[in-house]
Amino acid sequence: GESVGLHLPTLSVQEGDNSIINCAYSNSASDYFIWYKQESGKGPQFIIDIRSNMDKRQGQRVTVLLNKTVKHLSLQIAATQPGDSAVYFCAENFGGSNYKLTFGKGTLLTVNP
């Protein structure tokens, strides 16, 4: 089974560097994916999404890459800023379920000024 606990994967970067956050998703039938950002004490905030018929999508300073062969999702943040410091979650929507998101464990991104 999947392990859970207080220890999140962490990524520490310098301000201005690019960040790459990775996520392995669980269900090959998933056809919709979202990256959320969660700051301390707040709810998840939408960053970017991608459907399974795409392998790349770009937003403002962010890019999501989807590799369905290995069930891997990544979030690239360009020119990382201190305000980007947060926990980042990937979430998947199973093809057979139109109603729920299944979240990954999250990665703590710390941006050093």
Place this chain on the structure above:
Amino acid sequence: EPEVTQTPSHQVTQMGQEVILRCVPISNHLYFYWYRQILGQKVEFLVSFYNNEISEKSEIFDDQFSVERPDGSNFTLKIRSTKLEDSAMYFCASGTSGMGEQFFGPGTRLTVL
């Protein structure tokens, strides 16, 4: 910009008591959700609600839980007899379609003593 709101922000209750957590989804949204997040862990799906009925629920959402949309604006989660392990952050979310972006509220922190 429209947002999901939740009240109260923090609820403290005694074990065995009933609690009702309240949410006001974004006004033109049709799909409503409750998720929870135990401290330091990932966000977990509880239930989805569409067209005045539950669409899907997780194994966490047992007979102690219920949801209701009592009027055109509120969406509530009731826990009938709280247990210590119900202590968590509870997030309400809403969306315009079953598969698409879900907008999260700021959460209610539930503490069961």
